[in-house]
Amino acid sequence: MIRLNNIVATYSTVRGQVNAVDGVDLAIPNGNIVGIAGESGCGKSTLLKIIYGDIIYPLALSRGHIDYGIESNKGEITTKDIQQYWFKRISYIPQSSMSSLNPVVRIRQQFLDFLEPRQNKKAILEEIRDYVKGLDLPPEALDAYPHQLSGGMRQRIMVAMGTFFKPDIILADEPTTALDVVVQKGILLLLMDIQEQMKNTILFVSHDMGVHYQISHKMLIMYAAKVVEFGDSDSVFKASLHPYTKMLIEALPTIGDAHQREGVSGRPPSLWDNLVGCRFAARCPFATELCKTEEPAFIEHQPGHFAACHHVDKVRQA
Amino acid sequence: MTTILKTTHLNKFYRLGGLVKRVRINALDDVNLTVQSDKPVIISLVGESGSGKTTLAKVILRLIKPTSGSAVIYDQVVAGEGAIPSRKTFLNTLQPIFQNPFEAFSAYRTVDSYLQKTANRIGHKTNLETSDALGEALNSVGLKHADVKGKYPNQFSGGELQRVSIARALIPKPKIIIADEPVSMVDASLRMNIINLFLSLKEVYKTSFLYITHDLATAYYVSDYIAVMYRGTIVEFGNARAILSQPQHPYTQLLLDSIAGTNRKWERKTYKASDMEAKEFQFSGCRFRNRCPLAKDLCKEQRPPAVLQNDGREVYCHFVDQT
Numbered sequence: 001m002i003r004l005n006n007i008v009a010t011y012s013t014v015r016g017q018v019n020a021v022d023g024v025d026l027a028i029p030n031g032n033i034v035g036i037a038g039e040s041g042c043g044k045s046t047l048l049k050i051i052y053g054d055i056i057y058p059l060a061l062s063r064g065h066i067d068y069g070i071e072s073n074k075g076e077i078t079t080k081d082i083q084q085y086w087f088k089r090i091s092y093i094p095q096s097s098m099s100s101l102n103p104v105v106r107i108r109q110q111f112l113d114f115l116e117p118r119q120n121k122k123a124i125l126e127e128i129r130d131y132v133k134g135l136d137l138p139p140e141a142l143d144a145y146p147h148q149l150s151g152g153m154r155q156r157i158m159v160a161m162g163t164f165f166k167p168d169i170i171l172a173d174e175p176t177t178a179l180d181v182v183v184q185k186g187i188l189l190l191l192m193d194i195q196e197q198m199k200n201t202i203l204f205v206s207h208d209m210g211v212h213y214q215i216s217h218k219m220l221i222m223y224a225a226k227v228v229e230f231g232d233s234d235s236v237f238k239a240s241l242h243p244y245t246k247m248l249i250e251a252l253p254t255i256g257d258a259h260q261r262e263g264v265s266g267r268p269p270s271l272w273d274n275l276v277g278c279r280f281a282a283r284c285p286f287a288t289e290l291c292k293t294e295e296p297a298f299i300e301h302q303p304g305h306f307a308a309c310h311h312v313d314k315v316r317q318a
Numbered sequence: 319m320t321t322i323l324k325t326t327h328l329n330k331f332y333r334l335g336g337l338v339k340r341v342r343i344n345a346l347d348d349v350n351l352t353v354q355s356d357k358p359v360i361i362s363l364v365g366e367s368g369s370g371k372t373t374l375a376k377v378i379l380r381l382i383k384p385t386s387g388s389a390v391i392y393d394q395v396v397a398g399e400g401a402i403p404s405r406k407t408f409l410n411t412l413q414p415i416f417q418n419p420f421e422a423f424s425a426y427r428t429v430d431s432y433l434q435k436t437a438n439r440i441g442h443k444t445n446l447e448t449s450d451a452l453g454e455a456l457n458s459v460g461l462k463h464a465d466v467k468g469k470y471p472n473q474f475s476g477g478e479l480q481r482v483s484i485a486r487a488l489i490p491k492p493k494i495i496i497a498d499e500p501v502s503m504v505d506a507s508l509r510m511n512i513i514n515l516f517l518s519l520k521e522v523y524k525t526s527f528l529y530i531t532h533d534l535a536t537a538y539y540v541s542d543y544i545a546v547m548y549r550g551t552i553v554e555f556g557n558a559r560a561i562l563s564q565p566q567h568p569y570t571q572l573l574l575d576s577i578a579g580t581n582r583k584w585e586r587k588t589y590k591a592s593d594m595e596a597k598e599f600q601f602s603g604c605r606f607r608n609r610c611p612l613a614k615d616l617c618k619e620q621r622p623p624a625v626l627q628n629d630g631r632e633v634y635c636h637f638v639d640q641t
Contacts (some may be wrong), residue, residue, distance in 0.1 A: 260541065262510060
């Protein structure tokens with residue numbers, strides 16, 4: 001279980017400090033694909049950075065701490081020493097494979113980057129080749145330079161790199177956003193197969209609710225630096241408790257269904273402002289006076305299904 | 319009947335490589351599309367990256383010259399042999415909107431200065447006239463002139479800025495707007511607002527759209543016609559709703575099968591992606607043949623012709639009756 005204890009992540013800028021993640025407090029059970037959704041600037045990538053322990057100026061973890069639930073030989077892993085376990089216990093699959101791979105080094109050499117100097121390179125390379133073959137990738141891809149591979153193939157290589165050491169946690173930040181639907185499906189199916197075999201926890205960021213419907217076991221919806229809903233994918237999609245989640249799902253057009261769809265009008269509040277009450281109130285059809293003055297608590301409305309809204313009952317009926 | 323869009327044997331070849339080894343990429347290969355209607359229409363152009371859809375848009379927008387063939391927009395030849403020479407008529411007939419609104423506007427200029435330039439170009443000389451034209455265009459996309467005046471691109475959200483760029487395109491009252499991936503950089507929650515705006519502009523201002531996208535669900539939602547492209551060729555063309563609910567070309571079927579929708583979950587079976595994109599451009603026969611479940615020897619030798627179906631669609635496949 002990954003336990004996020006009241007996380008506040010702050011960026012320092014010339015204008016002052018701004019909280020990109022503001023009080024996230026929840027527990028993520030092991031062995032799930034957790035989909036994280038929300039619009040740009042809502043803090044989903046910042047949350048991943050904090051969990052990954054990639055905290056460098058101007059980002060700072062100003063409050064809270066994370067219990068990863070991973071033991072190493074030195075005891076429980078914390079945000080401070082997690083960098084030593086990158087790719088071995090926790091790995092990261094980025095959005096742009098082209099800017100993550102070194103363009104002038106062959107792929108196989110980049111795989112060996114994780115090794116400690118005394119390890120036997122040849123034996124490991126054989127293992128890598130077998131692993132890559134097991135994922136239905138051509139082993140020759142390892143001998144290529146990044147630009148010689150197509151975007152989809154490069155992203156598969158990133159998936160192979162991220163999963164080679166069977167890490168406990170995999171963080172994926174929009175890994176398929178830049179790809180076509182056909183290629184995207186291939187990569188998502190690969191990721192699902194790997195997760196079923198290794199039983200690791202994947203935190204998967206995407207703003208495409210269709211992708212989440214296909215792969216996520218649990219859903220985490222963020223809005224303006226806060227988590228507004230968290231629960232099993234099935235119940236979040238079928239019976240959302242937060243109006244923002246409901247609007248996100250309903251905005252999605254489907255083939256075979258031509259009835260009028262509405263997007264979410266308006267825009268999220270600026271995080272620079274002094275925010276009082278519910279942050280979604282200005283765009284919410286259910287908003288009352290209460291919402292403008294008092295911030296809704298993030299509570300468990302049904303077993304395992306959390307939401308931060310004053311009017312959960314009204315949303316459920318709508 | 320007005321010919322809204324017609325391309326005749328449109329070709330665009332790129333040459334890659336050095337002096338010794340040259341490769342010819344047929345980015346557009348004999349593209350023939352005809353849309354005739356009295357009412358404004360929304361035509362979608364879909365396909366994966368590298369299918370030639372942006373190349374087709376660039377040819378129509380006169381940003382690149384076609385190797386051969388011609389394109390007609392609203393009864394006027396706009397590109398290729400016999401293209402209308404006047405830039406003014408051209409810009410009053412069609413206007414572009416681009417993918418990333420933050421790149422379309424310079425970060426160092428106010429956005430309304432772009433709108434003013436466009437208004438001045440079409441003959442609004444006095445301040446009053448320009449500001450009327452701006453106000454009208456911005457109103458039609460749901461913004462107010464006062465909200466936009468003197469602001470820089472970083473003061474807008476992606477969705478709002480895309481609205482401003484649509485407003486700019488509307489000032490000359492064009493007959494058709496060429497929109498190249500207009501919503502792919504816009505947040506999913508705001509996407510439908512832009513798409514609905516297209517529908518209302520079509521109703522109110524009688525503007526047609528050429529909507530280029532890889533998102534089949536929004537294409538189904540807005541369009542009257544759809545053309546599916548693969549590696550520079552058209553594979554299926556016709557009524558959008560008919561094609562997307564009952565695709566007949568194996569590639570269209572593959573595309574539809576790959577959408578991450580919320581109506582049903584995917585079947586979990588292994589899946590083979592194409593790893594020979596560049597070679598497929600040089601295939602002499604059908605370019606989809608190495609991924610096609612129906613491929614036979616004939617597909618290797620002959621480019622499939624357009625087969626006209628009962629519902630008026632064209633399917634470029636030798637074995638369309640088996641699909």
